Structures are given as C-alpha cells and as structure tokens.
Amino acid sequence: MVVLRLLPRLLLQLQHHQQHLDPMEDAEKTLVALLATPMAAMEVAVLLTGIYCGTTPTHCQASSGCQNGCIATPPDSTPSGTTTSAAEPVIGPATSSIPPQATATAKVTTDGTCGTTNNNEVCGNWPNGNCCSAYGFCGSTSAHCGGGCQSGNCLNAPAVAAPGPSPAPLAPNGGSFEIVGQSGVPAMHAALMPNGKVMFLDKLENYTQLKTANGYYAMSSEYDPVTHAVVPLTYLTNAFCSGGTFLADGRVISVGGNAPLTWLDPNIGDGFDAIRYLGRSSSNKAPDGQGWSEPGNKLASARWYATAQTMPDGTVFVASGSLNGLDPTVLANNNPTYEILSPQAVTQGKNIPMDILVKNQPYYMYPFVHLLNDGNLFVFVSKSAQVFNVGSNTIVKALPDLPGEYRTYPNTGGSVMMPLSSKNNWAPDIIICGGGAYQDITSPTDPSCGRIQPLSDNPKWEMESMPEGRGMVEGTLLADGTVLFLNGGNRGAQGFGLMQNPTLEALLYDPSQPLGKRFTTAASSTVPRLYHSVALMTLDGCVLVTGSNPVEMPKLAPDAKDPYVTDFRVEKYTPPYLQGDNANKRPTNIVLSTLDVKTGGQFKITLTAPANAKTVKVMLYHGGFVTHSVHMGHRMLELDTAGWVQGQTAQTLTVTAPPNTKVAPPGPYVVYCLVDGVPGMGQFVQVS
Template sequence: MRAKTRRYRQIALVVVAAAVLLGVNVPPAFSYVQEWQHERLINSPEYKAQYGHWDTIEVPPDNRVNAIHAVLLNSGKVLLIAGSGNKEDMFATRALKSLLYDPTTGQSRMIPVPDDMFCGGQTVLPDGRVLFAGGTQRYEKLDGAVTNAAGAMRVKNENPNAPRLIPAGTEFVSPTGQKYKSEYDVNLPPAAKTGVGRRTQVTASEEKVFVESETAGPQAVNGNRDKYTVTGLSAADSKNIYGIGEPMTLDKQDYQGTNKAYTFDPRTEVWTELPDMNQPRWYPTLTPLSDGNVLTVAGLDGVGQVLNGLSEEFNPRTNTWIDRREVLKQYFPTYPALFETEIPRRMVYTGSNAGYGPAQEGRVPGFWDIDTGAFTPIPGLREPDLMETSGSAFIGPVQDQRLVVVGGGGVGESPVSSARIDFLDLKNPNPSFTPGPNLAQPTRYPNLVNLPDDTTLITNGSLDYRGKGATNNHLAYTLDPATNELRPMADPRIGRDYHTEALLLPDGRVLVAGSDPLFDDEKNTIPGTFEQRIEIFTPPYLQSGTPRPTISSAPGTMTRGSTVTIPTPDVGRIQKARLMRTASATHVTTSDMREVALDMQKTPDGVTVTVPPQATIVPPGPYMLFLVDDQGVPSEAKIVDVP
C-alpha cells in the first residue's frame, strides 16, 4: 500500500510540474502523463511478449492509395488496389491506382490500373498471377440526386442468323415518344432456333443495358414495361431488335458492375487484359477451386441489380470464362463467403456477405454442389439476421475442416451488430453451427488472418455501420482453435471499418490497410476520410526473445503427395511445418486463405515434410512454407509453388 501511495504521489508531482511548465490545466497534463505511461507500457518487452505490437507505416504522400483490395504476391510484395477508391472525381478523371508495397524494404511504387477495379473481385491463380474481375462501371446516385429518369432496358434479338452490336448512345423510344439513351455497348447474340418447318421455334436472345432519359424531370418517368423501338435500325432489323423497358424512375440508382477482367503478373509487375466475363459484376466473390479454375459468383450487374444466379468459372489454362448459368442458379447477396470443402466442387456458404440484396433472400448458410446446383441449408447459426459484414474463414489446419463466423450486422445501414463467434465442423456427420466465445463488443468488418502457430488473428471493425458515431473498436484478439478461446492482443492504433483488409506476410507479421468511415466525428457531421496509413502487427511469437528457427533452403516447387527434405540448423526444436497460401482480401472477404499441416519427420540435418495428396486440401498455387518451433515461434517463410 505504501509503495502504491508513493507511486501515486510521484505521478501527481510530475503532473503538477508538467502543468506549471506547459502553462496548462492539470487535467490535460494528467492526460499527457497517462499517454506517456501507456506508450511506455505497450513498448515494453514484457508487454510485447504477451500481446504483440503494432507499427504504423507512413507511406510517402505520392504513393498513398485508398486500399480497397489487398493481395500477397509470390514475390513477397503486397499489391494494394484502389481503382477510383470510392472517389467519384477520380472515377471521372480515370485517376485509377494500385500500389506495390515491399514489406521487407518499405519501398513502394504506384502502378496505374487499366480500368476501375473499385469493388471488383480478386484471387491468386495457380501460376501466381492475380486474377481481377469486375469493378465499377457507374457510381451510385442517391435519392434526390437523380435528375433524369432511368432504368434497365432488356434488349431482344429475334433473328437467329445475326448477332448485333448495340453501341453506347443508342436511342430507345417508348410508345408515348419518350427517348432514352443507353450507357454502354451491348453485344446481342443471335436468337436460339430449334426444330424445322412448322415446328420451328425461335427464342429471342436478351441482354440488359442501363438507359437514361434524354430529358430531365418527372415527365420521363414510366412505370410500365413497354416495348421500345430502337432508333437507327433498318425496317427489317426493327422487326427483330427491340427493347422491353423496366420501370423508368427517379429513384436511387445503385452502382453498376463491369464485365472486364485482368491479370497482374508479379514477375513483370504489369496488368494484362483478359476476355470479358459473361456478366458484369460489382461486389463479386472469386473462389479458387481444386482443379485450378476460379468460381465467380454474385455481384451487381450492369444496371445495378443483384445477379440472380448467373455464376461462371475462369479457366486459367485457357484464360477463358465458362458460363454456368444453366446449372448454377443459386441466389447470393454480394461478396458471399464461399469455400471449397474437402469434397471436390462441394462449396460451403457460411452466410457472411458484404451487403447488397434483400434481407430474406440468399442469407441462409449451406452446402452448394457446383456440378448439380443443389443447395442444402446448414442449421444452428445464431443471429442469422446479423451476418452482413461478418468475417468467415477456415481455422487451424484445413485438414480439420473447421470454419468460423465472426461478428456482423443487420442488412444495410442497420445500427445493430453482433459479438457472435460460431464454429462449423464440416467433418461432423450432421454439420451445424455451434456457439463459441463472444467478442468484447458487437463488431462489423472484423478481419481474420490465419497465423503459422495455428491461431487466427481477429482485428479491427466497428460497432455501427461504417464506424458511425465514432464506433471503431481498436481491438484485436487471437482465436485458438484447439481450445476455442479468445486471447486479447495489443490494441491497434488506427480504427478501421469498411473497405479494410489484412494479410499474413512471409515474415510472420500481419499487414492491415484501408478503412472508409462514413463520418469522422461522433455526431456524424463531418464527412469521413479514407485511412491511407498501413499498420503491421508483430504477434507475440516474434516478441518473446527466442531466436526464430531458420530454413536453410527450400525447393521452388512442392508437388502434392511428395516428400521433401527441408534443411534447418534448428531441427532439435522444430515441432511442425505449415503451408500458408498467399491470400487476397477485400470487404473482409478472404476466399483463398488456408493453412495446411504437413506430416513431418526429423533427420540429422533438417526435417522431411509430406504434402497432402488431395487437391481440395492443397489447391494449386503459391504458398508460404513455415517451420514452427516448440515455443510456437515460426521461421521466416520460403515461398513455394504447388503445381
């Protein structure tokens, strides 16, 4: 008690002295001392060894971007993609950006992007290229900002012998003479023709395009689904090509997606255009499959409507898109959390998503067979109406087939959020969600990152929609899948909510970027500022003072089913070996992150590790190889390819 009294007396003397010296009141000076004590605490070796440490990276002003998407490349660098970065003025001027950041050297380099990749989808391909698909074709217009009536036009072609290009700016005329112009090109395939003679049937082809009235004001509003003529066609073409208009209104207009697709090559650091997708997509999910293809699902289409089914696959061997609309008709909200299970082409949807879509449709978690299209619901999820902006991931080695769902909130700008953590064991004969621990507070936008010690980092997020009311939580935890327990970590210095992402780095640290609050103050009166600083979290396993084990060398390629010798001078204390796939993230959706446990035997000079033979456990692509010692301390990773 005397020691405490003496310590408090010393603090009081420091406060008074600081107040006299600074010419300020005691409360601000006391706050200064508290901050000094806090900094001293969080920078102490003992604190770091228990809770880890956050470092803020100040990117040079000319290299700052609004990080919407993040990808770890097989070069060890991080690609932060902004596109227009949720800035309509940058969209208008085509000031479209991406940033290449090297966490080893701290160097960064701006790389222009060829199209607005804002809010598209991304993943890492088997050969290490980044696939990026979709993005922004048109920004939203809110209620009150719409001056010209607009809506979707279904353009039809009844000619089975002739495809047609309907160029942007084509005029559609209603039965009453109102004129509307299309926003972009439409490629109309020929109509489908079956049978012969009297049994011939022609089914018109159809594509949608967004059209806007040529005149402002309510007189162009049309709630009917009229048949529209197309200006500029010949008499013969006018019989076969026409439009069926959906309601033309002055209501809010949502973002519109693009069908553009590109790859980024980490070797050349250059973007390359691919053939277009079959559908425009804004907020899509791209999930890598065990056969090397990429399942591409959901999003807002070219007129701002949620796609109803219309999924497709990308084949990276031929750089082509496979239209799966005839089989894959399952409806999902935008950015659905989809993962391939250990059964080939059997997906699991956890219910996590990023927003657009009605509250009562596509929100039920389940198994999805992408060969047959069959969908089987999974029961047991708590607070199923609070899954928007929640996080989902495999936890622990993927061989365990355990998933976690973390946090989330109500649909749209709901102020309601959840502290729920639920687990899903896919190996259970009757899989259902089971309760886990709760977060310290309800949280939207939590980032989840698998660590090489088998735990999962959960960091950041906010209580309310996009951090409204200054509700960013500045919290971090690790989740141990062996005990299902949460352990508090050091508090992030920077609050992060919407448009934030996190990635594991080859040195075992975690990079966090982005954040796009709606407001910058507690009363929601000051428009939000996009967070352009990067933070890097160093987990406790790198702060204990224990020298980290080293990998002397590793092969460039590790084939499934093969046994490989990894030399290390620390063989006596190596306990396990892990492959961590290089991951990508956006909108707290990470569909390609996974941790693979390797069978391991010790030798006099190192360890031999065996890669699992199943492609559903080890999908092709680049991985980080870690060796982890008996104290949970990982080596620096070697990046290897699983072909």
C-alpha cells in the same frame, strides 16, 4: 509579373490537385511545384494564355477556371442503367407497419416478392417458403421468418438465441502495432504476391498518393513490407468492389467491378465484367511497377461484389454480384448466379442460377466460400449455409442457419477455415464471427461466432462470442495456426459513412482451446480501420494492416460530417510469437529442396535451429484475395514432417506435401517453419 498576378488561381489549381504545398511558399517555388507534373504544367499554360481548348474536366468545369463552353458539373458518360458515381448499393433498414393478420387475404405473389413494398402480397405456397422477409422476399430461412417477418409462418423468437458478449482476458503477450509506411492508394483490395510484396487495388478516386506515368492518380500500388517502398500500378477498368483469387500459374486476378467514371480518368473503362491479371514471381525482388494486364477477357455477365475461389482442377468459381449497383431489393438488379472460368481465367460463358443466392436476396453479395477436402464448396450467405457441388450444380448438404444477425454484405463479419491437418483427415472446421442487423449507421453489431464442421455426420453450429459486437471484423490466420481478429466497428454497417465506434483492439483466437477459452484480448491499434480496410500475413509472419476509406472520395481531414476519413497508413502487427526474445529465436538458413511442390509427394527442408530446440512444425499458407473483410481462398495446412532431432541445430526434414489439390488447390503458397512455435522467414512455393 503575370505569374504573380495569377498566383492565387495557381494556388487554387494546386489545391485542386491536392499537392499539399505550404501556401506561404513564395511564387517561384509554387510555380516550380506546379510545373513538376505534365498535367499541372498544362493547366498553368491554360491559366497564363487562355488559348487551350478541350473536353476534360480541367477544360470544361467552371471550378477549374473554364472561360467558355463550360459545364457546371462533370459530364455523365456512364452507360445507361448504371451508377453515375462511386455510390454503394444500399439496402437500408426494413420495417413493416402491416401486422401479419392484416395480410391474410392479400394477393399471392407470382415472383417471390411480397410485403409492403410489393402491393402487400403474401407468399402463399411459394416454393422457397411462405415467410415474407423484412425486405419483401419469400423464403423459409431464419432471415425470412425471424425479425421483421411480415407474413407467413413467422417466428416469435429464434430457435437458438445467439450468445451476447463474453469476456476475453488479456493475452499474456498481446503482440504490438507499429505504423511503418504508406499504401499509396486506398487499400480496398489486397494480396500477398509471390515476390513477397503486397498488391493494393482501389476504385476510381479523385486523389491518391501516387500518379502513373500519364499524370493521373494511380488506383493500384505495390508495397514492399521490408523497405516500405511503394510504386504505382496501372489498370484499365474500374475495379470498384471486385472479387479475386490466385490462378494455378501464380497470377492473381481481379474480377468484376463498376462503371467508368471518365470525369475522373478517361483512360479507365467499364469494369463490371472485367478480368484483370497481375503476375509476380518469387525471383522478382524489386517493385518494377509492371501494371495489371487486361487482354480483353470478360465475365459472362456484370458482377459487382462477386466472390471467387480456385477449384482443384485450376478452374475458377465466380459467384454473385450486382448487375448495375442499384437497389438490391429489386430482383432485376441482382445476379444470383455463378460461372466458371478456365485455369487461364477465360469464362465458359454460362451464368448458372445458384439456389442459396436466389433465396437470400438482397443479402446475397460477397458470399463466404471455402473449398472442402472432398472437392465441394462450403457456401455461406446472409444466415444460411450449404455444401455445394459445382460440377453438378447441386446442394450436397443443407446446413443449419447460423443464429444471430446477418453475417455477409452489407453486414459482413469474418470467416476463417481452421488449419487443415492429416491428424483428422483434413476435415474442415469453419468459424464465422460478427455481423449486423441492417445497413445503417444505427445498426447494432453481433458479438457472436458460430463454428461448424460441415462434413461431419450431423453438422451443428457451436456458438461462442467476442467481447463486443463487431462489423467488418477480419479473421486472419497466423503462422502458428491461431487466428487474429481485428478491424471493424461496434455500430453500423458497410457503406460510405455507415460505421462508428471503431474497435481498435485485436483478438487472438486459439482453435485448440476448449469452448469459452479460445478468445484473448491482444494489443490495440491507434488507427480506426473501418470500411475498405485490409489485413494479411506477410513473409516474416507479421500482419500488414492498412486502409479505411469510408467516404465516397478520399478525404484527409475529419470533420463533423465525416469523423472517419481516408487513411493511407500501413501498420505492422507483430504477433506474440515474435515479441521480445522470440525475435531472436527464429530458425535460420532455411532451404527447400524444391519450390515446385507436387501434391502427393515429398520434399526436403534444411534449417538451423536455436540450441536445445524441442519441436518443429511446417505450415503451408495461402493468403488469398482480401476485400471487405472477406478473405477469398485463404487457407492453411499443417504438413507432416519426419527427421527432426531434438536439441540438434542442423536439421534436415522430410516433409509430406498435401495429398491432393482438393486439400490444396493449385497456386502460390508460403512455407513457414516454426521451431518451438517461432516462425522463420516464409518462402513461396508453387503447389500443383
């Protein structure tokens, strides 16, 4: 009878833990469900006896039934100077009511800040440039001198206008989307692991679909694209908006993050300077649930929204980030530096100022970075780009600004380096699409794309455009060397609740086609994929799409305040090359002579081709670390092959490996064999 009298409170506790049982179940079933987990059982005991003391939210919050010594809100145990919740750094729209002529005699800056938010100071002869940007920083880029420029040599119009929307005809075969599973945790970060499964990683949340052995909600999971099984993974530090890359030994790392939120989980600590490791091997075929390893290695400084890239020698370049998650228009909050980690991801302990990050504050976080075939980096942030030498900390080549709106966080578009090939001596060719004007739900988004060959003699942006503006659009390489652009929205920006008008249709981009004929419209999803969603190719040549968590804490039912909420559904996008009869035309019995591919060498592949097959192509693919529509380390190479006999079913190919680790930095890759454009199942190899 005591249980029946307490059933209403038990049901409230059950709802608090989001177990989602039918409230009409009888008391016995409800109590059994409540006792199913250690944490819930303990709370039932508290309700029944009232004799348990403690300091957790369950003990101390009045909303959880606290009887005495209670607090109204969760305790704030976050370190001083850091955020106290899961909020995002907000830049917001910037406007100036001070006409340029009114500031002509204003005080000259001494720190590079200017404008209405900085005592109406002007830039004068500030070394970075004399334009005072809309956000109050001195510089000379189009982001400083263009729209919103407050003083200095402001531009009335951009030198080159970005194109508006362009039609993209329907693809003859646009592929298809299918909902196939559940991610277990919101998919803020993702990576295809060497065991063929996908790692999802999230920030601290008050609800996920999985729990760890200690009874707390899991913040990471491992998903099997074949069986759709998902298991929880543990971690020790808050990975909110971290960066990541794969090490030369095949492990993936997550770097940086955010503050501890002990009211959510007292077991998870400060992640601002954390380095997390997750290892899987191609021989590990089952999700074993082995969690992230955090032996105590730390970054040289706090980094929230950092980008990482593995270098030719196996060291790791880590750049940018917020020191504390606070207002990025305040210089003291920002970390426009880079540091180098060893091949084992141990920092050298030096924070080195980086020119392009310093000059482009507050739009300096999550820069696009691509390793070029000369060992230097292509770095893009805001609207600016350069070729950068990490070893000497020098700018090898300043590239033109990309016309259009902002392209990186919080108005991130998508950036992809086209497949590299010996046919043009592995020369890089990079495209950046989408973006937006400012960080607000009212921001227009940019339909334009810029494509550039950064190592050419006279690099210039070749402009083209998508059918509509898109923010948070992801560019994902497909096995045949084309690019799939998907996800995001047509209005707004990155940040909680700041995007609307989701763009559901996918676009196919064929880089081999002439300008104006590269985009076609593919299939449409039924699932909005807004802030914190991901897309990546799996071993079968399809694309896994999941996520969208545009609310501060998970929310399962939309309402007027939050029309777009947390989504755990996993979709499979099947590209045209596997649609219809093509699915039965895959090459089979693919065997590699080695899974340890040495640059500069060769290896053999045997396979069975369909009858009367005409062509073969071997692609080497690295999916990288995916977050916030940034695909860190993402790259593909078309390898030279010999030995193909047209029309023969049993084939033996001699494949030439990449020439060096500048072209293919060390780490895990997938080999895809395509016969007449249809890929067989990919196989992981280790490149060194």
